[in-house]
Amino acid sequence: MAGTIFLPDGRDWDVRSGIFFWALDTLAEQVQDQDLASWLRELSENNVGLLDVKQLSKAQQQDFAISAQRLPSLARTALPEAGESFYDRMEELAALVAES
Incomplete structure (x- = not known):
């Protein structure tokens, strides 16, 4: 399963x-x-594996982007045992959001 x-x-x-x-x-x-x-939270609780950022208002898109760019450091702090592949995926999302 994927998201x-x-x-x-x-x-x-x-x-x-x-x-x-x-x-x-x-x-x-x-x-x-x-x-x-x-x-x-609703998406997560209902196991909805799709999120389309275009559905958000411009202000929400910006809020989402700012928060997504924090994910790599949050992942390393919250999940020190997760491993580099997990951190790499967070870095990938942060970079994609920063470029969009």
Whole structure:
């Protein structure tokens, strides 16, 4: 099973579901917009493996992007045993979001 985040510029981030849902749950804790946080939690709780960032308002997209760029450092702190491949996937998402 996998999860995918579709970015506004047409690129996507496709990862195993465990990585995807960790990212969603962590983003829900990090974003400032409470509606966005609730939506992210709802996706995770219902095992919805797709997130289309284009569905968000511009302000929510920016909030999402800022929070996603924090994921690599959060992953290393919260999950020191996760390993480099996990951290690499967080770095990949952060880079994709920064470029979009």
